[in-house]
Amino acid sequence: MSLKQKDLVSLASLSPDEIALILETADSFKEVTGREIKKVPALRGKTVVNLFFEPSTRTRTSFELAAKRLSADVINFSPSSSSVVKGETLLDTARNIEAMQADIIVLRHPAAGAAETLARGVKSSVINGGDGWHEHPTQALLDLFTLRERRLEFRGLRVTIVGDIAHSRVARSNIYALTKLGAEVRVVGPPTMIPAFLDRLGVRICYDLDEGLRGADVIMMLRLQLERQGRALFPTIREYSRLYGLTAERVKLAEPGALIMHPGPINRGVEIAPEVADSLSSVILEQVANGVAVRMGILYLLSGAN
Amino acid sequence: MIIGEKKERKQEKLVMDQSEMGRALTRIAHEILERNKGTQEMALVGIRTGGVHLAHRLARRIQEIERSQVPIGELDITLYRDDLAIRKDQPILRKTTMPFNISDLKVVLVDDVLFTGRTIRAAMDGLIDLGRPAEIQLAVLVDRGHRQLPIKATYIGKNIPTSREEVVCVLLEEEGEEDRVVILNE
Numbered sequence: 001m002s003l004k005q006k007d008l009v010s011l012a013s014l015s016p017d018e019i020a021l022i023l024e025t026a027d028s029f030k031e032v033t034g035r036e037i038k039k040v041p042a043l044r045g046k047t048v049v050n051l052f053f054e055p056s057t058r059t060r061t062s063f064e065l066a067a068k069r070l071s072a073d074v075i076n077f078s079p080s081s082s083s084v085v086k087g088e089t090l091l092d093t094a095r096n097i098e099a100m101q102a103d104i105i106v107l108r109h110p111a112a113g114a115a116e117t118l119a120r121g122v123k124s125s126v127i128n129g130g131d132g133w134h135e136h137p138t139q140a141l142l143d144l145f146t147l148r149e150r151r152l153e154f155r156g157l158r159v160t161i162v163g164d165i166a167h168s169r170v171a172r173s174n175i176y177a178l179t180k181l182g183a184e185v186r187v188v189g190p191p192t193m194i195p196a197f198l199d200r201l202g203v204r205i206c207y208d209l210d211e212g213l214r215g216a217d218v219i220m221m222l223r224l225q226l227e228r229q230g231r232a233l234f235p236t237i238r239e240y241s242r243l244y245g246l247t248a249e250r251v252k253l254a255e256p257g258a259l260i261m262h263p264g265p266i267n268r269g270v271e272i273a274p275e276v277a278d279s280l281s282s283v284i285l286e287q288v289a290n291g292v293a294v295r296m297g298i299l300y301l302l303s304g305a306n
Numbered sequence: 307m308i309i310g311e312k313k314e315r316k317q318e319k320l321v322m323d324q325s326e327m328g329r330a331l332t333r334i335a336h337e338i339l340e341r342n343k344g345t346q347e348m349a350l351v352g353i354r355t356g357g358v359h360l361a362h363r364l365a366r367r368i369q370e371i372e373r374s375q376v377p378i379g380e381l382d383i384t385l386y387r388d389d390l391a392i393r394k395d396q397p398i399l400r401k402t403t404m405p406f407n408i409s410d411l412k413v414v415l416v417d418d419v420l421f422t423g424r425t426i427r428a429a430m431d432g433l434i435d436l437g438r439p440a441e442i443q444l445a446v447l448v449d450r451g452h453r454q455l456p457i458k459a460t461y462i463g464k465n466i467p468t469s470r471e472e473v474v475c476v477l478l479e480e481e482g483e484e485d486r487v488v489i490l491n492e
Binding site (some may be wrong): 002021024025027028032035036037039040041042043045046096179255263300301302304 | 382385397437
């Protein structure tokens, strides 16, 4: 069993077996991240380029650390300091990077489909680090890994995803992966933030948070993108917080011990109350720690000779 | 031609049976104790997968002889292989489990077959990333020759002359087989 594809663009295109392989591989890397010397020589001589057209601290740092722990060379490339401001296209930028013998390109881009376009245009492996509202596969994989590490069985697992589903690539990747693995996914949010086609992905839609939380094993909160305020999606942050914010009181509606997740960065007191984010059921920091192991796994699996 | 569902079993030649294997492991256990003057500051580290089972068997024998427990570690060498950059598909990665600090211990690496020596090179690099052992020794059930690196075993169950094309298989009960060592011909 190995990953048959050159790239990791979306979870929609992965089989349950391929997802299992990535999680299993990540589990072996988790042991490496716990060592005193957290470095192995597996990707010696390979070059990983972080090509980030959107601001990101967590994902970029996580990929950088993962690549370095595998002994790859890492280059960080961000548009503010580059030729993109001079009008170069994405593909031309990537071809230049490829000409410098990059083996793996990690792309974050504001346009949905950018990773797919790049993957078709270059010989290097492309990992989607988030493309517009489309997908953020490595985030969903680290979410799955965190659940698995907590010994949760995916089949029949009740997962409630709360927030701006329409504009969330994290939600989309998680929906694809979780439903594929047999979980029951519910999404909760105001109607303006839930796309109409969503029920076709096999998820249940709730517009009421209390209803959506009932009996949930896992609660996945999404970041309220405050920059979207004023675009008529929600009247005020206060109202959104009152209707869709996760409070300690509301957590009680879910199964006892239900896990609370958030892809970060969190808006304390907006979508999640501080005491909930810091509670024992919160695995938010575990998610971050697991991100490195999962990305090491993906880099390793995609690093075979072309 | 119709190809059956099961791949036809290759011709196998028996080179060690169950009792021979048992005696060889007992002898190695004694040799380990003799050389190290007991089990003080010592650990067994099996190389996945066959070596891990053999390390457990050696530990059981040492326990019977000396009445003392030797810590056992399990080492996966995949990330240290020297062919990762040239392989198309990456090999399946398994877990390394080292429930103790190997620094300052006499570590006996255990593997089933010693062939080119490349696995042992990788295992030594892997070990050294986990700490600084006082000494590394090597125990193998079978030494089949054809070394490509200057590596030599400290303890050998049996030397088996082979041609480079032959495949030597150590089959173990732990893997659902009858204990034996065979040579498979292409």
